[in-house]
Amino acid sequence: MGAVKTPFIVHRRVEFADTDLSGIAHFSRYFIFMETAEHAFRQALGFEVHTEVEGVAIGWPRVHAECDYKSPLRFGDEVAIAVAVSRRGRSSLTFSFELSVEERLVARGELASVCCRVGGESLELVPIPEPLAAAIDALEPRSPA
Amino acid sequence: MGAVKTPFIVHRRVEFADTDLSGIAHFSRYFIFMETAEHAFRQALGFEVHTEVEGVAIGWPRVHAECDYKSPLRFGDEVAIAVAVSRRGRSSLTFSFELSVEERLVARGELASVCCRVGGESLELVPIPEPLAAAIDALEPRSPA
Amino acid sequence: MGAVKTPFIVHRRVEFADTDLSGIAHFSRYFIFMETAEHAFRQALGFEVHTEVEGVAIGWPRVHAECDYKSPLRFGDEVAIAVAVSRRGRSSLTFSFELSVEERLVARGELASVCCRVGGESLELVPIPEPLAAAIDALEPRSPA
Amino acid sequence: MGAVKTPFIVHRRVEFADTDLSGIAHFSRYFIFMETAEHAFRQALGFEVHTEVEGVAIGWPRVHAECDYKSPLRFGDEVAIAVAVSRRGRSSLTFSFELSVEERLVARGELASVCCRVGGESLELVPIPEPLAAAIDALEPRSPA
Numbered sequence A, B, C, D: 001m002g003a004v005k006t007p008f009i010v011h012r013r014v015e016f017a018d019t020d021l022s023g024i025a026h027f028s029r030y031f032i033f034m035e036t037a038e039h040a041f042r043q044a045l046g047f048e049v050h051t052e053v054e055g056v057a058i059g060w061p062r063v064h065a066e067c068d069y070k071s072p073l074r075f076g077d078e079v080a081i082a083v084a085v086s087r088r089g090r091s092s093l094t095f096s097f098e099l100s101v102e103e104r105l106v107a108r109g110e111l112a113s114v115c116c117r118v119g120g121e122s123l124e125l126v127p128i129p130e131p132l133a134a135a136i137d138a139l140e141p142r143s144p145a
Helices: A029-044 A132-138 B029-044 B130-137 C029-044 C128-138 D029-044 D130-137
Strands: A008-014 A052-053 A056-059 A062-069 A076-088 A092-102 A104-115 B006-014 B051-053 B056-059 B062-069 B078-088 B092-101 B104-114 C008-013 C050-051 C056-059 C062-068 C078-088 C092-101 C103-115 D007-011 D051-053 D056-059 D060-067 D078-086 D092-100 D102-114
Touching: A008 A029, A029 A062, A029 A076, A029 A092, A029 A104, A076 A104, A076 A132, B006 B029, B029 B062, B029 B078, B029 B092, B078 B104, B078 B130, C008 C029, C029 C062, C029 C078, C029 C092, C029 C103, C050 D060, C078 C103, C078 C128, D007 D029, D029 D060, D029 D078, D029 D092, D029 D102, D078 D102, D078 D130
Parallel strands: none
Antiparallel strands: A008 A076, A052 A056, A062 A104, A062 D060, A076 A092, A092 A104, B006 B078, B051 B056, B062 B104, B062 C062, B078 B092, B092 B104, C008 C078, C050 C056, C062 C103, C078 C092, C092 C103, D007 D078, D051 D056, D060 D102, D078 D092, D092 D102
16 A cells, blocks of 8 residues: 555635634534545545444444644635544554645644444444554654654 | 424524624524424424334435525524424425524425335335324414414 | 636535435535535636625625435535526526536535625625626526536 | 532533434534533623623634543433533633533533634734633632542
């Protein structure tokens, strides 16, 4: 999977419905932008969010989300969302994000999920499927920001 | 089900995230308000949106939605959403809505759904389950607005 | 403005947060998709949603929105949103939309707005600014669908 | 303001549109729930989010948001959102939140904002208005969780 470079960059334009009455994008929408970049990155690595591995349905519930807001996002802004893997555990996976508009830093954030067997009443942690773990470990180390 | 009066009224406060940069609630959010009232009404009639009837999973995909906007909704407004059944077919069900804030008319709208067997690749129309059809038909006729 | 062809086509991918527990895009999100296409179309015609014309702030509150749902939108679908002007009055403007995924028709809808002077306590209808009205009238007549 | 007890508790029901295709509330929606509780708390303290103090328009842009997810929120759940002030600086204010459904802990989170003069091109930090600062400082100390 040497073709996947990090930081992996996804673009998303701020839509009218992303804004609130203060005239800028609502702070909760930054998490949507990050998730969209995470999904595109997972897809580039060859792994959908919801998958079956050897007949077992796998899901990735969130365990943590955070964002530091640096400057506002406005309607029509074309946001560049850089995503990289910041930590990989046996079952957990944390992506880090940097949002910018042209050269202006807009926000930094992080989303952590755990790999679970889904379908039953409760969730059960399972190891990250080997091919995904290998693809992540093969990514170039992230250069210091 | 004589206890369920129509129009059935549900209250929902306009949240900050419902607004957009024009300073008022985004027009798409009115549909959320209507849906929330529809669900409360269905629940009062004893029928969840997703149910099983004799072992068959039933869903209600939307076929039509519309809204006429009469005056703006603002952050913090307490909206009264009046909901009634406007048409019932063999498989289709249309709810009509009137949104107001105190005595001010805000919007009128309509949501139509069809009753389907879900789970397979495609949706298949099925008759509205008899107990729900009976509960709807037993509602008092809606007084002319 | 001969460069603007109608139907004008905008693409938008269905994001994870556009879906609901029934597994498909929530019906209210189709209105976001339509709005995004409308805004891109307005911009191609040279007119922002919020503008000043001869020192007067102009806004476009919605007066009507509707959608007919033909088939579901799923996470990851690349939606083609075709937009055209279906009616232009002195102050009112109605856009019509057709959403499709590859060759599959997904929905048809309509959004109507009125041109208003904004800023005061109440909205006041004003004529559509002449350059926008002219640009709209110069569009090729929409071919029958 | 001795009448305002902390933790201050607000209730919000999970709406259908809060869910995503994994069948539970989307993680970004937790931030909406927290914000709604923060706004109700501010209002109980006598301070709107957007205010004028001595003729100066004051706003509260977010600088940080985070959430730890403990268990899923489902459609129809009645969420109790407990909110308290966790830190107050000269211009900054951090609220902490605990979301639960009946006795089940759902999430813990935090939202930090700074008090700014708004309206110009850039935001300028200003001290928290004295009456709000005093009302916050008069709150009972938060008991250890």
